Amino acid sequence: MNKFRLLYFIALLLLVIFVVTKISVAQITDPIPEPIKKSQLSVSLEEVVQIPNSGTDGEKAARLNLLTYAGDGSGRLFVNDMRGKLYVIVDGTATVYMNLKQLICADFTYESGQQGFAYFTFHPEFAQNGIFYTVTSEIKDSGTPDFPVTKPIIDSDKNIIESSHHDVIREWKATNPSSNIFAGTSREILRIEEPYPDHNVGQLGFNPNAKPGDDDYGLLYIAVADGGSDGFPVSDTDPLDNGQYLGTPLGKVLRIDPLGNNSANGQYGIPNDNPFVADNDPKTLGEIWAYGLRNPHRFSWDTGGEGKMLIADTGQAFIEEVNLGIKGANYGWGNREGTWVIKENNENVLFPLPQDDARYDYTYPVAQYDHYIPPEIEGYYGIAITGGYVYRGKAIPELVGQYIFADFGSDARFFHVPVDELVDGKQATIKELRLFDGDREVDFFLDILGKGRSDVGFGVDEEGEIYVTSKQDGKVRKLVSSPESSIPAKITVTKTNYQGWQDSYILSNGQVEAVVVPKVGRVMQFRFKDGEGTFWENDQLFGQVPNPKSLEWNNFGGDKTWPAPQSEWKQITGRSWPPPATFDSIPVTARINPSEVTLISPVDPFYGIRVYRQITLEPHQPVMRITTTYEKVKGKPQNVSVWIVTQLRDPLAVYAALPQPSLFPEGYNKQSENLPANLKINNGLLSLTRDRNQSHKIGSDASRLLWMGEKVAVRIDSPRVLGLTYPDNNSSAEIYTNEDPKAYVELEFLSPLKTLKVGEKMDLTTTYTLIPRIRDNAEQEARKILGR
Template sequence: MDGMTQRRWSLLAAAALVAATMTTATTAATAADPVAPAPLTDPLPEPVMADFGLVVEEVAQFPKSEPTPAPTDPRLMRHARINYLGELPDGSGRLYVPDLNGTLYLMSGGGKHGKPGAPTPYLDLKAEVGADFFSGAGMGSGFGFATWHPDFKKNGKFYTVHTEAFGALTNKTPDLTPQPNTAYHGVIIEWTADDPKASTFSGTHREVLRLGFATRIHGIQQIEFNPTADKRDEDYGLLYVAAGDGGIGVSTDEPQSLATPQGKLLRIDPAGTNSDNGKYGIPASNPFVGTPGAIGEIFSYGYRDPHRFSWDTGGSHRLLLGHIGEKDVEAIYDVKAGDNSGWSEREGSFLFDKNDRCNLYPLPEGDEANGYNYPVAQYDHNPPPGYPCGADVGHAVSGGFVYRGKDVPKLKDKYLFADLVDGRVMYTENREMRRGKPAAQIHELTLFDKQGNEVTTPVLVGDRRVDLRLGRDGDDELYLLAKANGKVWKIVGTKKVKDERDVHPAVAPYMVAHYDFERPRGDVEADRGASGTPISLINGGSDMRVRDGAFAGSKRSIQIREADPAAGELPWKAGIYEDDADGVESLSRFNAAKGITVMGWVKMTGDGPSLNTNTPDPNDRYNAIGLAGVLAGNSDGHGVRALLELIDVNGELRLVALGRRVDTGASQTFAASEDWRTLLPQGEWVHIAATFNYTNGTMALYKNGKPIPGFYTRTDDPWQNAAPGEEVTSATNPRGIKIGGSFPQNGSERNPCNCRMDSLMFLDSSLTKLEVNQQFRRVER
């Protein structure tokens, strides 16, 4: 077994074991200590959808670039690793954008100067640094950030931060206290341009500060001058440095130690000389100057990965910082001198236990005495149940800005920020973000292109991993930047959201088949999805369509029911089946698929499981209730590739996701822990989804957009993820789709459903928790 496939299968095995043992471990702890707090499985509510969205206009695309050395992590294989946009403080209107792979670009225009021009290289930092430059591993490695001295127009000085490895690890000595087993250095350089007006750099440079980090993550993320400080302000010309914990805060107390620079927000004076290395100054007003055992550079502390910070250019000019969490919490902090934001004793406003990295806990009684600074806004990134502890679930906050521009008045006094991985853009009301008060409500924003079409950032970049950042020009107008395709968009307006479509644009690219039962065509139901695969309404024909929509935009649904032998009626069900080796060719997108999602609305309208009409026992019932699924490529109508169903698990009927990766292989089942009658109550419409990720061997269930706790029924390798090669389904077309029973053929039936269904969707991707929730909210509201 190669390392990659072994790792992928170990994720599933670990998830199954965790699911099997989690209840016992928690119960034991509670029995031993009656006051022990229970872990928080979903600590924070989802952001609410705003009733307006942002209109964005594409303004630039940057040249493709490559990391050094060539990466093995696909997350680093981006078009261009652009990570910030700002404006030079010289009145020229020029915008600057650094690329982590080594180049600093300038663009003419911006703000009142008009639409930005094409990006042109200003400084090849990679070439200047030489052979020690490193950007090939670690999400923030390379040319991390650039900032310009507020008096750049006169002194020509600007500052950059980058990472070094290779010979630097033995030939150069980090300042302050390097972490043990240093894996790379974060280096701040001061550059002095001969001509500040020049379009390309020519001049000198010197090293200011070099920090050593134990791993290639959570290094120096941002350096910045306070743009609200004038020359009379003691903060003028002081450089703030956001240094992460080097990836070791999760298992050490490093972020809480005032003796080290890691996990801190530092403040230094590049023009001073009273530091240990003599290359910068330590401001006398820093809060820990003179504190025994503390380094004077610290401004605030207790951080894991302080990703982006900014000052509000209006109002009280406060400093707001976006902080990427470990287990669950993405947070925004209002930072003041001397603050302790808690990591790694706290994550957001929750207790973090280093002995239990799979959970967060409520704060202990009397916590206010600890003096931690808690977030003014926060959201969670917890994975669905059944996913391995510590798995990358694709969420990380990128701090943003309080809007003080003039072009988009609807955004006035709103703090805009983003999830850099999934690409959501969100805001809070500035006035609601108050220290010491409950965290502000977060609103998620819809996006529109310049033509008014609703879009998402994954759609704009053509990739589920967006790698989104925000930027700001000198007029306080805001921009979005994506590494995925190296493009920049300016936020140019707002538009009221109207729910005119019942498919969320984040979901639409993966839609293979979609049946809404709104287009009567006798006993055939047309497919609204991309495949154009019609299904048959079996035995009931058009009578199966009923006027009972699951949501406001729906008028009809389909009625499924068991047979009535006394009346000579066969069971009502739906589907398509092709009994040949080619399968259903229109469903070819499920051929060699990396993932599948089956979801839709269900309303139970009768008893279940149904009476077994194939035996003489009048009390005998089937042991399952069929909902909907995609058949395997060698199916007789019963065997499936992905199925949403209720089946007997250890003597109890449970809602399950049941999947098979290899046609000739065994199936794996993820079963809901909760009673199925609670999940699917009689007479109530419920949105149900099942996701199947064949690449990493995980499945999940959702009700009304939220994950359903559950467990895997097997801990071996039924999907054969350990076999060599890429983990995808068999390269065969499915034999069909089945809805409401065991078989889509008009014949044998074993597991009929007495229920109604609406807006059934079959997708060729394992949707993320966010995407399932987005689809539910699209029609729920």
């Protein structure tokens, strides 16, 4: 028996040694060995204003945290000092808008660098209702938390301790929204108990892409960190396991209706489309929109392109993350840091993902960087990401479409990555954005600050220009072109022979091309440069000149305009079909400017209307914009709508982003004898495919339609104007699918009806965006592109 026990012990020892060896081999100490390379892109930092000092001794500078605008068209900027004041900046001068510390009085607390007056945001209707929101740190005796800590709070010595403080979100209502000094009222929305002093409530924000009637309009997003660590050195990375627990707001992004009242405290609403509202677990918080985050203190939305939401999540000891904001996502914190496995009781080790990782359904970063510490550094060297914005301004053309962010610790580098490369399931390459202080290039932002830590933050104005703040010197700076900026905003217009039509024109921005054919009065094609066209073209009519007297329709294809409603054509023109030739297909005049083409039709003899179509491209984006104007030149007043008809090649599917709720009970109105057999509506997304044997048409109140091809998608936008009447049973958008042999679909938009009198004009702008396909599943891709 003793011999057996000895053999058993030896076998067990060998097994332990084997397992430990395997773990040691699996440990990762340098997760991203490839260094971040410096970019060719560069910017200068231009000082805008110095905010007055608010501290004492060696930390006198105002601790600036967020800069933003009110969205009221005033051009005012607002920036907060975490020690309690909100400043308004007008024409480069900063004055105090409100003193929260004074208004909150003794309840306000600022015991650590992450506490105080942290963030603020304006309601999208601030210009009318004067409402905005703030989050502040307050002492625990100041109120009862709506979300108390329910687990024992333990420090690094394993002692049970008291919680740190409360974070309070308040709604403020200004009596006069246009005033530069606040006067008004406030109310408390919600209160969260924080177990530790750090990792508190972060940014507040409204989706700037959401329009009235959209599901997301007026809903407040709240970034909430995991509640902090148990001290330094860290002995437990997520000591209360908040990241993965759906019964606490800590480690989450929340989404609430601040003007609603169905919450437990009755002070706000919980949207019924939040992802965990109906998970049948009474402990789950319906306010949660996404979870598994460590410190997601900054987020923003791209106001162009696909409107992506981007969340910067500060890492523990290894990885800083840029995440796509995805409804219901679990970003893995507590178990994952970046795309690696963490060990909760040892922050200094990482492990590769397991082979069966997919079963956990984690959402991983779309860009990440690790904690590279230069070898010459001695002592503490902090590294932590701060989120920024996708640049959509006009001052730095080469920066358009780049997501700008930085490290706010000792690293202090600025970074950029193309927003189009931030794709779920992939890793984008981060580059270091080069900085100039005036005419002098500097290695780091610290060289400008003259400090050992950057504490940098980003802000944005109504024009999409990006600003930089720092808690270290209290200055507001603006990103401007550097001395090296060399990429002008250039659009070319080239005369060409297109498909046999002389005197055609190609507009190009170097990325996409629009082909304009005055001989048939239309935009015939829209495509990526050297790519396949997306518009349908009738090759049987190439090079032909239309006959306006023909009773047959000259169906050339492309993008054109007709007057609506079609039901009045016979009364006005004497025939119900084909379309009025002056609008549809007749040689027109082309006015060529250096960066645009305008088509000008003759005056239609029946409607007395001349048509102008101005075609432009965005300088650095795959976007075409057409503004179609009807000018009433002669004749009696005419009730008319601008109708844009875009014919596109046979698609995989076409989609419409339906408003919620739609004006139509079914989400559409039937405009053909039969409905498409495969018409579907699911969670605000309408989809259908072309029927080869029968044509179909439906109308809707959508403002955004999508054509999905094999390699590229085309999104067409034309916002509906609320409260006005549209043709075709009040349809502002229509989808038509044609039967064989002409395999095409039409995506159509209409303007509100207007009685047009001589001398008056009306117009409709349609925006066309080319988007490369990145997913195999067309419906999933459509939802991403359309926000559904």
